[in-house]
Amino acid sequence: MHYNAGVACQYPLSTALAALALRLYDPLSQFWSQAELTLYVQEAIREWNAFTGYWRGDFTFPSRPGVVWYDLTDTTDLPATLRPLTVTDQQLFTEIEYHLLEPPVGAGPWTGSTQFSVQSILQAVQRRRDEALGVTGCFISRGTVPAIPGRTTIPQAIIDLRRLVYIDVNGVATVLWETDPQAWLGWEPAYTENPNGTPSTYSILTEPTWAFDVDRQPVLPGVYELLTVNSQAPLTPATASTLTVPDDWAWVVKWGALADLLGQQSEPRDSERQQYAETRYREGLALLSLAPSLMLMRIDNIPVFIDAVKSADGYAPAWETAAAGPPASVFTAGLNLLALSPPPDSGPYSMLATVVANAPIPSAPADCILLSLDLIDVILDEAQHLAAFKQGGQEFAATLPLHDRFMKQAAIQASKDSKQGPFQKALWSMSHKEEVFEPRHALADASATEAS
Secondary structure (H helix, E strand, C coil), X not given: CCCCCCCCCCCEHHHHHHHHHHHCCCCCCCCCCHHHHXXXXXXXXXXXXXXXXXXXXXXXXXCCCCCCEEECCCCCCCCCCCCCCCCEHHHHHHHHHHHCCCCCXXXXXXXXXXXCCHHHHHHHHHHHHHHHHHHHCCCCEEEEEEECCCCEECCCXXXXXXXXXXXXXXXXXXXXXXXXXXXXXXXCCCHXXXXXXXXXXXXXXXXXXXXXXXXXXXXXXXXXXXXXXXXXXXXXXXXXXXXXXXXXHHHHHHHHHHHHHHCCCCCCCCHHHHHHXXXXXXXXXXXXXXXCCEEEEEECCEEECEEEHHHHHHHXXXXXXXXXXXXXXXXXXXXXXXXXXXXXXXXXXXXXXXEECCCCCCCCCCCEXXXXXXXXXXXXXXXXXXXXXXXXXXXXXXXXXXXXXXXXXXXXXXXHHHCCCCCHHHHHCHHHHHHHHCCCCCXXXXXXXHHC
């Protein structure tokens, strides 16, 4: 989201930083630098959008002939997307270092105390990033493995296998349904002797981790197409890596990493702040599991219904490899993937997506905070609370009412949205329809029901 030149700015970042410094009784920036305070204001804005879906927007992209799958975070295929991944691990490293009263070196050479190191911070961020992805399923990856006889192994980066499709050499797709060997024994007692053909079900329940079996071996060569939740590549100090957690939820990973770092033995241990950080992390995971993403779609300006990939598999199993034509339906998986059905022909067709956009983040002093003025105060409340974390003890505890006020105002804002249309809940949960039809784990059942 861009700042419009020539438009009067009601509240620039510089004003927010000055107000925050006064709240902290540090107008000369002796304990909190302007760079540090900027990070806290930015995080408070991102939190606000995460809790309320405050910024919504439309962007367009063209369909591509024969291309079914599109990633809302992909700036190459969707250069106008409003949901790019831009927050990097090194940005989190820097903010964590501020919180720990260490020099803000990012992933640079460590000049701080012996309590922490760049490597310990990096490992904590990596652990909690992958855990957040596994718990929330917020980012879905698409890949393929060869369809060969025998048990199929899959990459060890896969946390959850969410969908499996057999596509033969002729391009015919068959959705495989998840089951287990006990069901095979009941319905196909001699399933191990089934003649080669087209598999229809698969099992991962009794198989080794990172492997699956099918009820019959494919008679034609082809591939298995997978939709998965994956752990991501190991982080390295030399290279900044974008997180695969949505930008407005990057703070969740930060709190998880801080909980790890402050929960270590000996000098780094701080039980009170560790418990606080872990609580913020767990609350963030629960909310991210229900976060909105895609809400509406138009194809050549004609609104279309959005449904889950799982639903499409149920009523039109061959939808993915049907004859090309004008797309008429949109299916979602996670917060990032969408699919067009039928596969687009040469068209092209103009796709307009209405999404919860990334929060517009001010960085230069003259950049505007694009919130109505009645909300600025609670943003400063949360920024002050974040700034006080490094103080710990009573000083930090004294700011807890500020965080509570911020959260209560976010709840009020969300309640306002719920009254602005009869189907607000349905619109907000479009990207979670897949979870409704196929929860990832038993604890997700209640969340999926709530989202529906």
